[in-house]
Each structure stands twice: as structure tokens, then as C-alpha cells.
Amino acid sequence: MSPNGFNFGRVVRLSILSLGAVVFLAPYIFMISTAGKAQSDIFTSSLNLIPQHWFYVENFTKAWSRVHMPTLLFNGVIVCLMILVIQVVIAIPCAYAMAKLKFRAAKAMMVLVMLGLLVPIHATALPLYVGFDRIGALNSYAALVAPFSISVFGIFLFLQFFRAMPDDLIHAARLDGMSEIGVIARVIVPNAWPAITAFSIFSVVAHWNDLYWPLIVVSNQAYATPPLGLLYFRAAEAGDDYGALMAATLIITSPLVGAFLIAQKRFVEGITMTGLKG
Template identity: 85%
Template sequence: MNNQSISLARIIRLSVLSVGALAFLAPYIFMISTAGKAQSDIFTSSLSLIPQQWFYLQNFAKALSRVSMGRLLFNGIVVCGLILAIQVTIAIPCAYAMAKLKFRGAQAMIVLVMLGLLVPIHATALPLYVAFDRMSALNSFFALVAPFSISVFGIFLFLQFFRAMPDDLIHAARLDGMSEIGIIGRVIVPNAWPAITAFAIFSVVAHWNDLYWPLIVVSNQAYATPPLGLLYFRAAEAGDDYGALMAATLIITLPLVLAFLFAQKRFVEGITMTGLKG
């Protein structure tokens, strides 16, 4: 009876997880299906995931020829890479100071970080736009990167991770004569790669998929990020050619999927370790 109960519970759990996974994968499955369909197959009354006519080559050829896909991907890599590098460079020392150094105002800074998590980019979009306009910095990588150079979420994530690190490790480094900067570079960072990987996934996915801010500060297609490029593709070039549009979307989302699969183990490890100690 006990084994039967365990088996039944496992079946129920797997069933619920399978339904949840299918719900999350359904848009991606539909996108893959639509990318291989002709225009006549997409708007038929009967819904079929398997294309009646295989138009993958034609749709991908349209996606690559109608929009500078290489430029969009390059812009996305540059913007996400710069944002991530600056965020990590700023967030790690800040989180280390709040987690391991004792100074007046540490608790107040932690409270400010928590409050900063509540402020969305939409609340600061107008003054930031006015500032960049007066600096003549619109349509530039600077305008795309600068507002996100400080990540309060990154500081909070690293703060939780550093709190779980043993103080003895840092005390030993100080006894060896290391400065605080040396401790960060030679002790903290090498042990923080799981947290860095987890944060990198969050940061890259968020800014790779961001349409709101690029839509505000970019009007020159030479600086368009992947989501903004899809908007240009749909409105200016593709018309109602949804097969080619879905093919372009697949090309743009593929790097994110591959990056997550490559870093999945580190990502799970980082999320787990940041929750060990509150």
C-alpha cells in the first residue's frame, strides 16, 4: 500500500509538472510550427502544428534578407554584454561591503536596495529620456546601457550569496595581507561564479528581450536591438508574412535558449546557494 501511495504521488507530481511544462512550451512550439508554414496554411480554419507544406527554408531566407539580422544580433550582444559587465563590476563590491564589512549605515543601505527593487524603469523613463536628449546621446549604445549600469537586483542576489560564505575565509585572506579589493578579486569572485552565472542569465534574458527602453531612445535602425528589430521587420517589411516573422523570432530567441542550456547547472546551483542564508 505504501509503495502504491508513493507511485500514485509520483504520477500526480509528474503529471502536474508535465502540464506546466507544456503550458510554458506551447508558445515556442507554435512559433516553430508557424515558421515552417506557408501563408495559406497559417490562416486556415483547421489548426495543425505540422505544416502541410514545408516552408522553413523560404521563411528563414526571407527573415535573413529583409532585415539585417546579423546587425540586430551584434547590437543585442554588445548591449547585453556591456550591461552585464558593468552591473557585475558594481554589484559585487557593493554586496560584499554590505555583507562582510561593518560600517555605519549598512542596514540603511540594505533597506534602500530593497526599496530600489520596487522602482520600475517606467517610473524613470521620462527624466532619463530628457537627460539623454539634452546630452545628444539618443541613438547610441550609451543610451541603451547607462540606465541599467546599476542593478539593485544584482546587489541583492550577491548580498544573499556572500552572507552564506564563511567569514573565516575572508579573515584568512586579511591575515595574509590582502586588501579588500584583493579579497574581492582573488577570493570572492572565484567563489561566486554560481551566483554570477545565475545573475547573468537573469540580466541577459531581461535586456535581450527588452523592447520598452530601446523603443524610446532608438529611432536609427543601426542601433536597434533584437526585439526592436522585429518590430521594424513586422511593420516595415514583412507585412502580414507571419511565417517569415516567426522564423526571425526563432533566430533571435535561439541564442538565449542555447545560453541557458549551457549554463543550466550553474544557474540552478547559484539560485540554490543564494537562498541558504537570509
């Protein structure tokens, strides 16, 4: 550091981070700006972030009334919550067994987990659709939730986190007479909240924004998720009303932004700790 307190390296780092923040926030800023503009202000040759005519009330009123927004948000919460709970309930015991228990198939299971990370939902969409169609489960929460009940990414994330936990803690719990289920419930889970929070952010964001799978299995608007609802919004005589469309997009994305801001500390902590080696 120079004698006058000026740190050139720190200024460079802050400048790069600020530039990156502006680049990543630019689409959201543009969306907020467009949500408050009249149609005549959007299709102009000049780009003004501040609306010349404030149409926020009108655009948000259209966004809330042209589709049943409460139903879309409710479906998004139910689907994401069900997927997250099932994923965590399955992933934590699997990851614990692979990280802390000794058995012959551990390495083979690790290979299967890594291979599972390479398989996209697009590769299994057709057989899953046929299966749900034959059992009459299309247009249901089951069809939206079941294909994602096992998360290989969640297993991998928790596996890395559990490997960093001290074995002495688990041995002490076993000496106290705890079963393996008791160890998971009373030792592992209370110490794994940073990883659970990090995984929750990944899971909720991915499935809240998912359009591909709901577009395949849902044709009834009663089960539409938020991204699918935007398609219905455009079909509801609003295809060229970009101000109202951006307002609807803001309504749909605001819960994710709020959730991340609330959980960002634990999210960063969880991501950092999964990279540690025990």
C-alpha cells in the same frame, strides 16, 4: 513505495511537472510550427502543428534578408554584454561591503536597495530621455547601456549569496595580507560563479528582450536591438507575413535558449545557494 515498485506520489509529481512544461513550451512549439508554414496554412480553421507545406527555408530566408539580422544580433550581444559586465563590477563590491563589512550605513543601504527594487524603468524613462537628448547621446550604445549600469536586483542577489559564505574564509585572506579588493578578486569572485551565472541569465534575458527603452532612445536602425528589429521587420512589408515573422523571432530567441541550456546547472545552483543563511 508499493511492493511492485510503483510510487504514486512520484507519478503525480512527474505528471504535474510535465503538464507545466507543456504549458510553458506551448508558445515556443507554436512558434516553431508557424515558422514553417505557408500563409495559406496559417489562416485556416484547423490547428495543425505539423505544416502541410514546408516553408522553413523560404520563411527563414525572408527573415534574414528583410532586416539586417546580423546587425540586430550584434547589437544585442554588445548591449547585453556591456550591461552585464558593468552591473557585475558594481554589484559585487557593493554586496560584499553590505554582507561582510561593519559600518553604520549598512542597514540604510539595505533599505535603499529594497526600495530600488520597487522602482520600474517606466518611472525614470522621461527624465533619462531628456538627459540623453540634451547631451546628444540618443541613438548610441551609451543610451542603451547607462540606465541599467547599476542593478539593485544584482546587489540583492549577491548580498544573499555572500551572507552564506563563511566569515573564516575572509578572515584567513585578510591574515595573509590581502586588501579588501584582493579578497573580492581572489576569494569572493572565484566562489561566486554560481550566483554570477544565475544573475547573468536574468540580466541577459531581461535586456535582450527589452523593447520599451530601445523604442524610446533608438530611431537609427544601426543601433536597433533584436526586439526593436522585429518592429522594423513588420514595417518592411511583412506585417501580415506571420511565417517569416515567426522565423525571425526564432532566430532572435535561439541564442537565449542555447545560453540557458548551457548554463542551467550553474543557474539552478546559484538560485538555490542564494537562499541559504550563513
